[in-house]
Amino acid sequence: MTQLGNGRAEDWLLDLAQRHRLSPTQRQIVQRMLGMFPGVAFLSTVEIAERTGVSQPTVTRLATALGFAGFPEFRAAMRTAILASPPTPRQPDAVELERANLASLRHTTMEPAVDLLAATSPLGVIGLRASAPLAQYFGYFARRVLPDVDVRTDASAVDDSILQLHHRGATAALFFTMPRYPAATVGAIRLARELGMATVVVADTALLPFHADVDVLLVAPVGTGLLFDSHAAVVVLAISLLDAIAARDPQRTQQRLEAHEALVDRWAL
Known part of the structure; x- marks a missing residue:
């Protein structure tokens, strides 16, 4: 199983993707998923496929390309990364997200x-x-x-x-x-x-x-x-x-x- 890194859950996924050879389509999925945290860890492959504009099997193949046995294991790892991240008091709004981007x-x-x-x-x-x-x-x-x-x-x-x-x-x-x-x-x-x-x-x-x-x-x-x-x-x-x-x-x-x-x-x- 792929090991978790340190820091924010988004940083963990970005680091994970950079350490594996992904296709252009798989990189696009990861990019879209980065903007869907933390909710993405509670979505099905069908729901992620709909939100990222790809097919459900493509999402499943991404999980194996990242070193997991399947999507359930990948989703469990995302949830663990989210729980290990510093807690936030509420879902940030668009302005707060831009502040983070600027930072x-x-x-x-x-x-x-x-x-x-x-x-x-x-x-x-x-x-x-x-x-x-x-x-x-x-x-x-x-x-x-x-x-x-x-x-x-x-x-x-x-x-x-x-x-x-x-x-x-x-x-x-x-x-x-x-x-x-x-x-x-x-x-x-x-x-x-x-x-x-x-x-x-x-x-x-x-x-x-x-x-x-x-x-x-x-x-x-x-x-x-x-x-x-x-x-x-x-x-x-x-x-x-x-x-x-x-x-x-x-x-x-x-x-x-x-x-x-x-x-x-x-x-x-």
Whole structure:
């Protein structure tokens, strides 16, 4: 039987998944289950399958892939992990969950990403579908302090965009990829690697099915307590990343900010 780890039940499941070779579908199930604690330990395989969008046998196979004899043993282990976790007085609401997501950023090391992104010009920023607003948010402020920022959000032309960035001398690119992961984003990441560009990826989990194509991964959990995922932690990580990049050349940053301030009277009320 697979042994339990220490810490929160979610951390136990994440560590367990990272120690086993899982298929992309199985990783997606684990990712969804992480947002369903503690109730997930009291659901049947049918109920988990319905909530994660897979078949019941797929959930059963996940349990064996994680080293258990079957799903009942896996569910019992989850319950044990939950009981071993620090008690909470009540079910946290969406705001409290976002506070936890924000707190997790304290352990994020951004220096490798900053090294790559501060050294490239142009800086390509790619975000498709749900990630498009995140790329646009980062790019809106990045243009104020960096000389050449190219934001791309069109899935139909993203490969062309990567090729153009490469021809213009880009050595790295920044990708925002929130669930569900668009195939076009994954393809663009792989194309960038093929062209010799480094890939910095901001994602919601370390359990990416395309982890091998990522040079630097920055994890910002999403809130799953509402109808749609919320991206508070991602936004904070993005602006923190930009702050660190801008700090690499403070004189240029100051000059560009002053130039921007000179234009404020043209558009601000």
